[in-house]
Amino acid sequence: KTKRGKMAVQLNYVAAKDWKPSKEYLITLIKVELSETAIKEAKGKSLKKIFEDAAASVAAESSTGTWTKVYDGEGSGMSRAAKERAMAFDLDYTNHMFKVAYPPFLFELDNISGLFAGIIGNIAGMKMVSAMRVYDVKFPEKMIKAFPGPRFxxxxxxxxxxxxxxxxxxxxxxxxxxxxxxxxxxxxxxxxxxxxxxxxxxxxxxxxxxxxxxxxxxxxxxxxxxxxxxxxxxxxxxxxxxxxxxxxxxxxxxxxxxxxxxxxxxxxxxxxxxxxxxxxxxxxxxxxxxxxxxxxxxxxxxxxxxxxxxxxxxxxxxxxxxxxxxxxxxxxxxxxxxxxxxxxxxxxxxxxxxxxxxxxxxxxxxxxxxxxxxxxxxxxxxxxxxxxxxxxxxxxxxxxxxxxxxxxxxxxxxxxxxxxxxxxxxxxxxxxxxxxMGKSIAIEQRTLGAILLAALVFQYFSFFSLSTIGSIAILVVALILILK
Incomplete structure (x- = not known):
């Protein structure tokens, strides 16, 4: 009997350990909590394997998978589904975090609504997981260039x-x-x-x-x-x-x-x-x-x-x-x-x-x-x-x-x-x-301090002179302005 909580039942949606997607892929970063239902239905499977199944199910549900085996003969689309499927990779077995890589052929590049219907549309509803956070998405260059971005x-x-x-x-x-x-x-x-x-x-x-x-x-x-x-x-x-x-x-x-x-x-x-x-x-x-x-x-x-x-x-x-x-x-x-x-x-x-x-x-x-x-x-x-x-x-x-x-x-x-x-x-x-005004004032204060120091040096080497007290006063003010 097929367990309907599991989505990756016909294709493999977990990448090999050292697999990395090309730059053309869109990437998401996700953390999940395994549900009691998933653990109960796993019947003795290790938590590691249950987590792998959950990550695979996220990749499958958000791309080309479903909960049961389907016809894969001529005209079924399964050959393309296999080729263009998303892949879960970089699995963190301690924190139950992983990334999902999506080939660009899965999406209409200038359509955010369509994109999100795929990558986050249904995955939060899967009974294999009891909690989930999607931390980030990394858009590929082709998708970035399909949007004008801010006008100003x-x-x-x-x-x-x-x-x-x-x-x-x-x-x-x-x-x-x-x-x-x-x-x-x-x-x-x-x-x-x-x-x-x-x-x-x-x-x-x-x-x-x-x-x-x-x-x-x-x-x-x-x-x-x-x-x-x-x-x-x-x-x-x-x-x-x-x-x-x-x-x-x-x-x-x-x-x-x-x-x-x-x-x-x-x-x-x-x-x-x-x-x-x-x-x-x-x-x-x-x-x-x-x-x-x-x-x-x-x-x-x-x-x-x-x-x-x-x-x-x-x-x-x-x-x-x-x-x-x-x-x-x-x-x-x-x-x-x-x-x-x-x-x-x-x-x-x-x-x-x-x-x-x-x-x-x-x-x-x-x-x-x-x-x-x-x-x-x-x-x-x-x-x-x-x-x-x-x-x-x-x-x-x-x-x-x-x-x-x-x-x-x-x-x-x-x-x-x-x-x-x-x-x-x-x-x-x-x-x-x-x-x-604090930053500009600070700059002006330092500038004024430098000018006062320059004036002090100038009067020392010229005919213009100040009293010792006056010189000390200017020096103190200049240093305060510069160091403040």
Missing amino acids: GVKGIRKLLKKPRGPLVATVPKPKIGRTAKEQADLAKMLFTSGLGTYDGIKDDENLTNLSFNKFDERAKCVLKALKAAEKQTGKKKFYLCNVSHSNLEVMRKRAKLIKDNGGIFMMLDVVCTGFAAADTMRRYNPGLAIHAHRAMHGFITRDNSPGVHGHGKLYGFSVSMIFLAKTFRLLGVDTLHGGSPLAKMEDYGEAKYIQQVLQEKNLKPHPKIPSLGQDWYHIKPVWMVASGGLHPGDFELILKELGEDIIIQMGGTTSSFRTSSSSKTLGLRSKDRVL
């Missing part, structure tokens, strides 16, 4: 905003929902012009779409009008992340056109909620806007608080990692993506820095501790990493130290909680100014 990326956005260096800072008005379109626009102008006018952007929340008291069309027009007024007042470029998300792609395209017609440069997509097809379509067919990708709902896909989240220890659930999703959305062509942050309210498993590297490095290497595969990105532009979720101005220094300048730091509740009047500065803004 890091450098393109900097050019649009005329901001050649430094992080971008944005805010999300709180409460998430409650203001009218006009109230939203009034707040936007206040934030854009407060203090030194150095807030770069304002963002809709993920659930602010087209509501009875805050219509999309009115909000987009009002906020973009306030944005243009703030740009004129401050002399600085601003951006508005206007949420076009909808389950109807045609509605999203119309909303994107409205943003473009009113001078906007960004649209925002809830990319997990709207789906891979929406992200791909809005990248390929939009009126020239940058895409801000919000990851709302990702936690139900990526979250796994079990001990085995980084490979060592037991898994308790089924998930894919944020690394997996970050790669996917970079390929699909978003320009910015929420990726977690040190100190944020959202769980990131210590992966925020590596997620940023996933989004921005051209030739990504596997992480030494986090299960990962690396990636060569070829023509695909780097993506802005968005650090957000419960951030406070006091967190900025660590965030900048960890993630560098090519990030968007986004605060919502913090900014709103410190607002005291429509014309006041916010504590968040003032703190932000100090921290964001």
